[in-house]
């Protein structure tokens with residue numbers, strides 16, 4: 122921004138004399154002299170002398186840090202990943218020196234916290250770090266690339282969070298790797314800057330021989346604003362499928378912007394998709410302010426494989442608005458030393474998930490069959506999920522530190538106590554979209570709600586890159602819904618019942634508006650519910666609270682041996698026999714527990730599986746009203 126303004130000022134207008142230009146030049150000199158007095162930046166130098174051994178070397182300098190001890194930290198959390206991750210565990214070695222490389226006193230204050238004293242105003246840290254996971258959270262170094270999530274890679278110092286940072290990369294000997302990142306470029310293609318620590322740690326870096334494609338899309342609200350989109354793909358497949366993939370990414374971008382009405386002002390003028398589609402990559406994706414990381418052990422050469430990758434593209438791109446700029450207070454500021462607890466992930470992640478699916482549908486990248494199958498799974502997970510007996514979607518959001526790629530060695534009971542806020546939030550978004558359309562005759566939709574949130578909380582003002590100045594609270598989210606719907610009482614009731622409460626909307630009625638039928642797969646048929654069987658007839662996981670098996674006292678490690686006096690040897694046997702009865706029938710169930718043969722009585726339930734189908738597939742004809750509802754909802758908005 123500053124560079125552009127200065128350039129415009131020094132360009133003499135045709136009628137100007139020489140003097141104003143000279144004055145402007147002198148003024149610019151003053152600015153650059155002042156800039157020279159700004160606090161020193163933090164300097165990172167990254168090198169990769171032996172990438173095949175999966176480590177990198179980092180040399181960090183903190184200058185002008187005064188006389189007090191400096192508290193240096195590795196992060197224990199990474200924005201967008203809601204559990205703790207101890208990135209310091211992969212340090213191979215670390216050392217600190219002070220001014221003139223003199224020895225310093227170092228006290229290890231915590232697993233990822235060093236107190237450095239006696240440094241004489243300057244601290245230098247040198248470390249080597251192992252990393253072998255290509256995804257959105259961790260660090261991977263190998264002979265083909267360095268794929269770096271910043272909190273997993275860069276240590277930092279307390280009290281210097283507002284300082285700018287400079288990152289310089291040196292490729293392995295003989296490699297001509299280049300850099301894909303949202304960091305600010307400099308004249309040197311291997312050196313980048315960040316205006317502060319929050320932006321630095323939000324900036325992943327892919328350093329490899331990737332393929333780069335770019336396109337621009339005009340902002341519908343301001344055609345002069347044409348952000349550049351970069352697609353950096355590190356993959357093994359050459360050109361096959363690449364052009365089709367990039368075209369699909371562009372159609373995702375074009376289909377997303379009408380939802381919010383305008384593009385964010387990406388601070389560098391660009392948004393970068395960093396895609397690593399490699400055999401050794403993990404299936405993952407992570408949002409950042411002006412970029413996203415997309416990883417999968419898949420190639421681009423098959424249409425089916427490409428389509429599966431696009432769900433992450435659309436989800437993560439929606440995050441450029443929802444979460445990166447429309448950000449809940451519970452995630453701002455982000456705590457790099459612990460997990461932020463947020464009750465708002467149903468909106469931050471769940472609504473993003475809904476749009477991720479809807480955008481692919483609207484852009485014609487998937488068909489209605491795939492979209493209905495997805496919504497079917499989503500509604501089923503929520504309607505039939507045992508966790509809804511215990512927690513609202515707000516409380517599920519607060520489970521994220523335990524569930525979002527969190528690792529533990531003891532078993533959990535999440536199949537009974539947890540429903541993903543991604544899925545439940547998506548179900549709420551679907552219900553709210555349909556409910557808004559229903560009550561306003563299609564005049565107000567979920568897009569209007571997202572746009573209202575964008576205008577109130579997301580639109581970027583003169584803020585500092587990396588810092589969200591106006592995060593929202595749950596009360597704000599409800600108030601904006603009330604305004605968008607033109608009815609605060611509707612918003613209050615919706616939040617009370619479906620967000621703070623544990624009810625679900627009437628999907629049957631709401632979907633009917635679009636000529637979509639939600640119906641039982643096997644009406645009147647009896648069932649045992651989910652059968653969490655492992656090898657053979659052993660119950661491998663907790664039986665579902667409220668399910669027939671659970672009510673009959675069956676649980677983990679029991680081995681089911683007979684049903685109604687007949688020996689059973691497979692899950693399909695058991696399902697078939699149960700299906701031959703009627704809901705409510707009481708049947709003897711034999712099982713083996715701890716070496717003893719036992720018997721119980723199970724009361725069969727009604728088969729609760731359902732499906733979503735287009736009305737026309739049932740032989741009926743949708744009304745013109747249903748067809749226009751469907752087009753307005755699922756059709757392109759471009």
Ligand SMILES: [Zn+2]
Nearest residue numbers: 436440470473
């Ligand atoms: Zn997400």
